[in-house]
Every structure is written in structure tokens, then in C-alpha cells.
Amino acid sequence: MTRQRLLPVLLFAGVIILALIPLGLDPRGYEMRILCITLLFASLGQAWNIVGGLANQISLGHAAYFGIGAYTSTILLKLFSLSPWLGGVIGMILAVAFALLLSLPTARLKGHYYALATLAAGEAIRVIANSWADVTGGPVGISVPYLPDGSLWMMQFSTVLPNYYLFLAALVVICLVFWKIKSGALGYRLRAIKENEQAAEVIGVDTYRSKLIAACVSAAITAFLGTLYAQFQFFFDPDTVFGVATISVKMALIAILGGVGRLSGPLVGAAFIIPMEEMANSYFGSSAAGLSQFAYGAILVLVILLNPHGLTALFAQLRDRFTGKGGSHDRSVA
Amino acid sequence: MMTPDPQTAPAPLLAVEGLSASYGGAWVLRDVSLVMQEGEFLSVIGANTAGKSTLLKAISGLMPKVEGRITFRGTDLTATPSHRIPSLGIAHVPEGRHVFPDMTVEENLIAGAFARGTDAAIGDTLAHVFDLFPRLKERRRQLAGTLSGGEQQMVAVGRGMMLDPKLLILDEPSLGLAPMVVEEMHDRFHEIHESGVSVLLVEQNVSLALESAERAYVMSSGEIEFEGVAKDLANDDRIRKAYLGI
Numbered sequence: 001m002t003r004q005r006l007l008p009v010l011l012f013a014g015v016i017i018l019a020l021i022p023l024g025l026d027p028r029g030y031e032m033r034i035l036c037i038t039l040l041f042a043s044l045g046q047a048w049n050i051v052g053g054l055a056n057q058i059s060l061g062h063a064a065y066f067g068i069g070a071y072t073s074t075i076l077l078k079l080f081s082l083s084p085w086l087g088g089v090i091g092m093i094l095a096v097a098f099a100l101l102l103s104l105p106t107a108r109l110k111g112h113y114y115a116l117a118t119l120a121a122g123e124a125i126r127v128i129a130n131s132w133a134d135v136t137g138g139p140v141g142i143s144v145p146y147l148p149d150g151s152l153w154m155m156q157f158s159t160v161l162p163n164y165y166l167f168l169a170a171l172v173v174i175c176l177v178f179w180k181i182k183s184g185a186l187g188y189r190l191r192a193i194k195e196n197e198q199a200a201e202v203i204g205v206d207t208y209r210s211k212l213i214a215a216c217v218s219a220a221i222t223a224f225l226g227t228l229y230a231q232f233q234f235f236f237d238p239d240t241v242f243g244v245a246t247i248s249v250k251m252a253l254i255a256i257l258g259g260v261g262r263l264s265g266p267l268v269g270a271a272f273i274i275p276m277e278e279m280a281n282s283y284f285g286s287s288a289a290g291l292s293q294f295a296y297g298a299i300l301v302l303v304i305l306l307n308p309h310g311l312t313a314l315f316a317q318l319r320d321r322f323t324g325k326g327g328s329h330d331r332s333v334a
Numbered sequence: 335m336m337t338p339d340p341q342t343a344p345a346p347l348l349a350v351e352g353l354s355a356s357y358g359g360a361w362v363l364r365d366v367s368l369v370m371q372e373g374e375f376l377s378v379i380g381a382n383t384a385g386k387s388t389l390l391k392a393i394s395g396l397m398p399k400v401e402g403r404i405t406f407r408g409t410d411l412t413a414t415p416s417h418r419i420p421s422l423g424i425a426h427v428p429e430g431r432h433v434f435p436d437m438t439v440e441e442n443l444i445a446g447a448f449a450r451g452t453d454a455a456i457g458d459t460l461a462h463v464f465d466l467f468p469r470l471k472e473r474r475r476q477l478a479g480t481l482s483g484g485e486q487q488m489v490a491v492g493r494g495m496m497l498d499p500k501l502l503i504l505d506e507p508s509l510g511l512a513p514m515v516v517e518e519m520h521d522r523f524h525e526i527h528e529s530g531v532s533v534l535l536v537e538q539n540v541s542l543a544l545e546s547a548e549r550a551y552v553m554s555s556g557e558i559e560f561e562g563v564a565k566d567l568a569n570d571d572r573i574r575k576a577y578l579g580i
Binding site for chain 1: 417421
């Protein structure tokens with residue numbers, strides 16, 4: 001019981017610490033960029049967690065939403081000088097439209113079938129983005145127009161410090177959304193579906209609608225994170241924002257490694273995966289291109305074999321062992 | 335209760351008329367008709383694969399494609415999506431129990447009241463279910479997946495009762511349970527029936543089904559063979575030969 005009250009305090013302290021970290025760092029430095037990316041992927045993992053964790057639909061196509069968000073706001077900014085805030089909202093709407101379209105053939109699929117269908121859908125979008133060069137710029141990529149006098153409204157800044165706080169704010173909001181869904185009526189329905197879909201139906205849960213709502217919320221959030229990413233990176237191509245390994249699998253991996261369906265899961269997962277990946281990249285450089293994809297696969301297999309509930313569950317089990325508490329399967333751990 | 339004269343009888347609680355259903359081209363229900371009055375304890379018996387479970391699934395809307403009509407208190411169930419059916423007052427306790435394994439007993443039960451919306455009386459119903467199954471009250475904080483088969487069956491029935499249903503549908507509630515537990519379950523079913531809930535029971539244990547029910551339908555190969563007062567059927571030669579092995 002005390003843990004329930006401790007959790008918000010811990011999270012609040014965590015936010016304060018994260019808000020203070022940049023004060024000791026070079027605002028244009030490499031470390032800041034890694035921290036930004038870590039926060040971004042924690043958010044992405046949490047967005048995925050709504051579908052993959054709460055609704056138990058293992059999506060491997062979330063890059064579609066991410067890329068739709070990144071491209072929509074960037075193209076609108078280029079063509080009409082539209083603020084990325086508005087472009088991002090339009091991207092969210094388009095992502096939801098795509099999620100609805102995708103749900104028509106996939107919502108009744110389960111397990112591997114759903115994963116494969118979403119994987120294929122994500123890849124289809126990537127191919128379209130690569131070949132539709134008139135709009136997207138094709139494989140050469142697209143640049144966000146540089147505005148010398150940056151502002152919050154245009155989401156452009158002279159250092160990455162404001163980006164960092166934007167990412168942090170996004171993470172807090174997304175965690176709140178996740179928690180609100182998880183602890184609310186929809187979360188209860190999704191949990192019933194996850195545990196036994198047939199039983200959920202006989203007690204009157206609209207399983208199709210519940211999964212669809214989760215998918216749409218997750219898609220919208222992911223799209224807006226795509227916009228934030230575009231305004232942070234200034235340049236991207238279809239293979240980056242629509243990539244299976246760079247986005248789709250990474251989102252899932254972060255949530256699964258940390259602890260799928262748990263609030264703290266993607267936070268732990270991103271804090272582990274992103275810095276590790278950056279270190280590996282700077283250490284091995286281009287001599288080991290593609291190593292990270294290999295590592296993702298290996299990590300995923302290890303987690304599923306050794307501890308399917310992820311690192312946060314592992315921590316809880318270790319703590320229980322040291323404090324001599326039984327019942328290692330305490331589900332109340334967020 | 336005798337079968338009432340259709341001219342003077344009140345509208346039935348449940349009426350199945352000319353119901354047919356198939357799985358991938360193979361007919362599992364053929365022109366099934368069944369009538370159930372308010373307050374009745376009805377049983378459907380028959381061998382495995384006779385179509386009993388399919389009939390129950392069709393009533394609860396879990397069979398997507400059926401032909402024929404199913405009406406419950408005047409509402410056409412074949413035109414009602416499955417998730418709306420519980421809110422009409424039909425609680426289905428599925429074969430194989432299907433509890434939510436990682437939810438506590440109490441969470442399972444509260445989930446059963448889901449279709450009632452924000453009804454203030456859920457606490458009262460919970461107390462009523464705990465009176466019915468005191469064992470569940472003792473284990474209210476335990477994960478349902480860690481319970482014994484009999485206890486899980488109590489959770490499944492209790493979850494159904496949380497709907498405060500007009501009709502309780504029980505699909506093979508004694509499957510795989512110890513004889514003593516089975517008897518206890520049937521005592522509870524009587525209690526539930528006496529409290530005013532109509533009960534539709536599918537049971538492979540024919541003697542038990544005929545002991546519990548007032549009236550029964552006998553199914554075979556997807557069709558209704560005959561129906562009658564349960565006590566009479568228990569002495570019927572056809573039943574005794576085919577199902578009771580006497």
C-alpha cells in the first residue's frame with residue numbers, strides 16, 4: 001500500500017532531477033543530444049505501451065505514425081510556413097486516420113498475425129514515402145526550413161535546451177495519459193481483453209472498440225513525437241522515420257525490455273537502450289553498421305527467455321528477495 | 335411449472351425460433367426452437383457435439399452468423415451486438431470458466447458488473463455473491479488464476495451473478511470438477527433460481543441436469559430431439575438408454 005503512495009513522489013522527484021540535469025551540461029553538446037533522444041524514445045516506448053502493453057497488441061508498425069507526424073508538419077512548414085504545433089496536430093489526425101484504416105483488416109488479428117500485419121503496413125508506408133518524391137523528397141530526405149530567429153511557436157531554438165524541456169514535458173504528459181488510461185475504465189476493459197478475450201466479451205466489453213481507441217490514442221501521440229523529432233533533427237529521410245529497426249522495433253523493444261504494460265517500463269528501457277546504443281555507435285563507428293539491429297534482436301530474445309516481465313519486474317523480484325518478502329508476482333507494481 | 339398454453343401464456347423470457355448455424359459449411363445447429371418462461375430452470379442435454387454450447391453462444395451473440403430468430407423479452411438478440419447483450423440482463427458463464435487469471439477474485443467479480451454501468455448497487459450485489467460463495471470472500475484478494483478448478487467455477491458463476499441478471503446461462507459448469515464440488519455448485523444454482531433468476535443450464539451430466547431443472551430439451555446432432563418435464567425425462571426409456579446407461 002505504501003508503495004502506491006511512494007510512486008508519485010518518486011516520479012515527481014525524477015522529473016525534477018531530469019529538469020535540473022541540463023544545467024550542468026553544455027547546451028550544444030553531444031550529451032544533451034543523447035539525453036533528448038533518450039527522453040524522446042521513452043515517450044515513444046510509452047505511446048507503444050498503450051497498444052502493446054495495455055491492449056496486448058504487439059505492433060511492429062508504429063514507425064508509420066511517427067513518420068506521418070514528422071513528414072506532415074515538415075511539409076506544411078516548408079510549403080505554408082505553418083507552425084509545427086499546428087502541423088503536428090494535422091499529423092496526429094492523419095495518423096489516427098491511418099490507424100482506423102489499418103484497423104479494418106487487423107483489429108481482429110491476434111498475436112503474431114497482428115505483429116506481421118502491422119510490420120507490413122509500416123513497410124508499405126516507407127516504400128510509398130521513398131517513391132513519392134514530389135511530396136516527401138524521396139530517398140534524399142527532407143530538411144526542415146531553418147528560421148534564424150527561432151521561437152517556441154515555430155519550435156526552433158538556437159540550442160537544444162528548449163528541445164530538451166519540450167521532450168521532457170511530452171514525456172510527462174504521455175506518462176499521465178498512459179496512467180489515466182491504465183487506471184481508468186478503458187484500462188480495466190483492456191486488461192480484461194488481454195487476460196481473456198472471450199470472457200471479456202461475455203461480460204459486455206466491446207473488445208473491438210476498446211482496442212481501436214487504444215490504437216488511435218497511441219497513433220496520435222506517436223505522430224506528434226514525430227513532429228518533435230523533425231524539429232529537433234532538422235533533417236531526415238524515409239528510412240529513418242519509417243524504419244523498422246530505427247523506430248518500430250525500437251519502440252517495442254524499449255517497452256518490452258523495461259516492462260511491458262508498466263508505467264515505469266519504457267522509462268527504464270529507454271534509459272538503458274539509447275545511451276548503450278550511442279556508446280556502441282561512437283565506439284565501433286561505421287565498422288559495425290547494423291550492429292545495433294543485431295543487438296536489439298539478441299536483447300529481445302534474452303528478455304523473453306529470462307524475464308518476460310522486463311527489467312522493472314526483475315528489480316521488484318530482487319528487492320523482494322532482499323527484503324524477504326514473498327510473492328514475487330506482485331502485479332500492483334507500476 | 336407445466337408448459338403453459340401458448341394462447342394465454344405471457345410473452346416468454348426467451349424464444350429461439352428456427353435457429354441454424356454452421357462452422358465453415360458444417361451445420362452445427364439445424365432449425366432449433368426453444369421457449370423459456372420467466373423464472374424457469376431449463377436444461378439442455380445431449381451428447382458431445384450435439385450443439386448445446388453453440389446454442390448458448392448464439393444466444394449470447396458469440397456466434398457471428400446465425401439464421402433464425404432469438405428474442406429475449408421482446409428484443410431481437412440476433413440483431414444485437416454481443417457486447418450489448420449482458421446489459422439486457424443475460425449473464426453467460428462460459429464453458430471452461432474463463433476467469434481473468436491475473437485479476438484478483440474481487441476484480442473478476444466487479445468486472446462482471448461492467449455492463450451495469452455506474453450502478454450504485456454493485457456493492458450490494460458483491461455482498462450477495464459473497465453470501466452465495468463464502469469461499470470467494472475469503473479469497474477475494476487472491477489472483478483468480480491461482481485458485482482450484484471449483485473455486486474458479488465459483489468466480490465464473492459469481493461474475494455472472496454480478497450482472498444481477500434476469501437469465502443466467504451456465505455452460506458445462508461441472509466439467510472437470512470433483513463430485514462433491516459439483517453437488518455444491520448445483521445447490522447454489524437452486525439458490526440462485528429461487529432468488530428469482532431464470533437459469534438455462536447445459537450439462538453433460540444428464541442425471542444431474544434432470545435433477546436440477548424443471549424442464550429439459552434433448553439435443554442430438556444439432557437438432558432438438560424432444561423436450562419435456564425433467565422428472566418425466568429422467569424416467570423416459572430413450573433418455574435412460576442413451577444417456578444414463580441404464
